[in-house]
Amino acid sequence: MIHQKTNEIIIETLAKYPHKVNVKLGKILRARGMTQGDLHRLTGLRIATINELVHFKKKSFTVAHLISIMIALRIWDIRELIEIEFDEEVVEYFKQERAVMKRGFTEDLEKTLQANVNRMNEGK
Structure with missing residues (x-):
């Protein structure tokens, strides 16, 4: 309850x-010539989870998801991956x-x- x-x-x-949330994961993958499957193999995240993030169908995700993606894509500033604008x-x-x-x-x-x-x- x-x-x-x-x-x-x-x-x-x-x-x-x-507010607006802009998840840039799909753009980053395209720019780097990577697939969601590549990111899956690098992070261990389910392809369905990655797809939900790319299309922002998943409205909540864990810090572990974000950090795993950042490590795999060598991103050190979270604003490269996601922006939140009020x-x-x-x-x-x-x-x-x-x-x-x-x-x-x-x-x-x-x-x-x-x-x-x-x-x-x-x-x-």
């Missing part, structure tokens, strides 16, 4: 703060929030934290 509630919180948070309104909001942070939290973050804790503890 807790897992389901945390997933709901994640989905709502992602929807609340519009809408301009979100960036401006984040800047305002950071300017008033106390102990790492803003008033909005304090409210969010308390609301999420309450949701996760429902039904315990």
Whole structure:
């Protein structure tokens, strides 16, 4: 039950703060004349996992996946592999929030934290 509630919180948070994710794996493989099968053999990752990453069908992946790919492709800056860009309104909001942070939290973050804790503890 807790897992389901945390997933709901994640989905709502992602929807609340519009962003774009650009996974560049397919472009990198094409530029280097490599196939997904080549990357599979270099990393041990399933071809299906690599394909999901290339086509951004897999919305979550592990740090181990990313690091394995970076090692295989000799990438040392994760921004070569993936970019995350927030809408301009979100960036401006984040800047305002950071300017008033106390102990790492803003008033909005304090409210969010308390609301999420309450949701996760429902039904315990």
